[in-house]
Amino acid sequence: MPTKKLNAAIVATTALLALASAANAQALREDWCKDVNLRFFVGGAEGDAFGTIVYNGARQAAADIGADVDYVFSGWSMERMVQQLREAVAAKPAGIAMMGHPGDAPIMPLAEQASKDGIRMMYQNVPVPEVVAAFGGGYVGAQLAPQGASLGVRAFKDANLAPGDTVIVLGPFNQGNRAIREISTVEALKEAGANVVQIDSPPEWAADPNLAIPVITAAILNNPDVKAIGYPGGQLLGNVPTYMQAANKAPGEIFNFGFDTSPQIVEAFKGGWVQLTSDQQPFLQGYLPILSLCQQIVYGLSPMDVDTGAGFVTPDNYEIVAALAQEALR
Numbered sequence: 001m002p003t004k005k006l007n008a009a010i011v012a013t014t015a016l017l018a019l020a021s022a023a024n025a026q027a028l029r030e031d032w033c034k035d036v037n038l039r040f041f042v043g044g045a046e047g048d049a050f051g052t053i054v055y056n057g058a059r060q061a062a063a064d065i066g067a068d069v070d071y072v073f074s075g076w077s078m079e080r081m082v083q084q085l086r087e088a089v090a091a092k093p094a095g096i097a098m099m100g101h102p103g104d105a106p107i108m109p110l111a112e113q114a115s116k117d118g119i120r121m122m123y124q125n126v127p128v129p130e131v132v133a134a135f136g137g138g139y140v141g142a143q144l145a146p147q148g149a150s151l152g153v154r155a156f157k158d159a160n161l162a163p164g165d166t167v168i169v170l171g172p173f174n175q176g177n178r179a180i181r182e183i184s185t186v187e188a189l190k191e192a193g194a195n196v197v198q199i200d201s202p203p204e205w206a207a208d209p210n211l212a213i214p215v216i217t218a219a220i221l222n223n224p225d226v227k228a229i230g231y232p233g234g235q236l237l238g239n240v241p242t243y244m245q246a247a248n249k250a251p252g253e254i255f256n257f258g259f260d261t262s263p264q265i266v267e268a269f270k271g272g273w274v275q276l277t278s279d280q281q282p283f284l285q286g287y288l289p290i291l292s293l294c295q296q297i298v299y300g301l302s303p304m305d306v307d308t309g310a311g312f313v314t315p316d317n318y319e320i321v322a323a324l325a326q327e328a329l330r
Contacts, residue, residue: 031066033294038062038069039088040290041099043125045075045207049262050234050282052328054124057286058097067294076203078102078175082110089114095293100126100139103176111135120296122289122303125282126178138303140288142280147309148181151230151257151278152188154312158276159228159255163193166223169230170201170212181259182232189230197223201232209239213246220247220254231258234277238264241273261313266325269318279321281308283329 040058044051055071062069072088074081082102089096089110096114098107100123111131114121121137132139161167167189171182189196199219205212220226231237237258244254251272259278268274285308292304313321324330 033298034066034068036067036095036294036297037093038067038095038097038290038293039072039091039093040069040097040286041072041074041081041084041124042286043074043076043081043099043101044235046073048076048207048235049238049264050206050260053262053282053330054286056328057283057288058290059286060283061287061290065291065294067290069290074099076101076206078106078178078203082106085110089117089119092117092119094297095120095122097122097124097289097293099124100128100131100141101175101178103178104128104130105176107131108134111137120293120303122292124285124289128177136303138289138292138305140285140292140304140306140308142181142278142309143307144177144181145184147259147278147280148184149188151259151276151312152185153192154278155185155228155230155255155257155276156189156192156194158314159257161192161194161227165194165227166197166225167194167228167230168197168199168216168219168223168226170199170216170236171230171232172203173198173200175203182230185230197226201236206233206235209235210242212236212239213243216243217247220249226254228255228257231256233258234260234262234265237274237277238262238268240268241271244273261318261321261325261330263326263328265313266318266322269313269315270322272315275315277313279310279313279330281310281330284308 042051042055072084078101107128108131115135123139125141127139169186173179186196240256256274257276261279288304288306295301321330
C-alpha cells in the first residue's frame with residue numbers, strides 16, 4: 001500500500017478509536033437517575049434505630065446516582081404503611097420501594113394498581129412472594145425463615161443451653177409475614193429441646209422500646225429460671241440494659257440475643273448486656289432498592305433479589321462493626 005494511503009488509513013482508524021472512546025466515556029453517566037422520582041418506605045419513625053440505617057442507605061444511593069426520592073416514615077404501623085402505599089400509588093411516581101410488613105393480602109391490590117400505572121416496585125425487609133409472583137418486583141432483605149432458624153440454633157449453642165432450659169422469645173407472632181422470622185427461631189429452639197415462652201410484641205414497641213419494660217420484667221419474674229431472652233428487632237435489643245436493670249439482673253446473667261446492629265446494640269455488647277445478634281445489613285435494604293428501581297427505569301434491567309442476611313455479631317467480633325454502627329451505617 002502506498003505510504004499516503006497507509007497514513008490515511010491510520011488516521012481514520014485513530015479517529016474511529018477516539019470516537020469509540022468518547023462514546024464509552026459518555027456512557028459512564030453521572031447522576032444517571034436524575035429526574036426520576038421515587039418513594040421510599042423507611043418503616044420506622046424518624047430517628048428509629050433500625051430505620052435510620054435503612055434511611056441512610058437510601059439517602060446514600062440517591063446521592064450517588066441522583067435520584068429524586070421522597071421518604072415515607074410509618075412508625076412500623078402496618079395499617080399506616082398500607083394507607084401511605086395507597087397514597088404513593090395515587091401520586092404515580094416512577095417507582096416505589098415498599099416495606100413488606102403488611103403482607104401479601106393488603107399489598108396485593110395496590111401492587112396491581114401500580115402495575116397498571118407502570119410504577120416499578122421493590123420490597124425490603126419482609127418478603128411478599130405472592131405479590132412479586134403476581135405483579136413483579138424485587139426483594140432486598142434477609143430470608144426470614146432461615147435467618148430466624150439459624151439464630152435459634154446459634155443461641156442454643158452460644159448460651160450453653162440444655163434440653164428443658166427456659167428461653168423467652170418476643171416476637172410479632174400475630175403479624176403475618178413479619179412473624180415468620182421469630183416463629184422460626186422458636187421452632188429451632190424447641191427442636192433443640194428448650195422450653196420456650198412466647199410473648200407477642202406489638203409494633204408500638206419498635207417505635208418506643210420502653211413500652212416493653214413492664215412486660216419483660218414481669219416475664220422474668222414469672223420465669224425465674226430463664227436462661228436466655230430473644231428480641232424481635234434492633235430497637236428492643238438495643239434497650240436490653242434498661243430491661244435487665246429494671247429486673248435487677250447483672251450483665252451476662254441472662255443471655256440476650258436478637259437481630260440487627262445499631263449504636264445502642266454496640267454499647268450493649270460493650271457493657272456485656274447483649275451476647276448475640278443476627279446482622280441483616282439494613283444499609284443495603286436502603287441502598288439496593290433505590291439502585292434497583294433506577295436500573296429498571298433508566299436501563300430496563302430486571303429487579304434485584306438480594307438476601308442481606310450476613311451472619312452473626314458476637315462479643316468476639318462486635319468491634320469490627322462498632323465504628324460504622326456508631327455512624328448509623330451498620
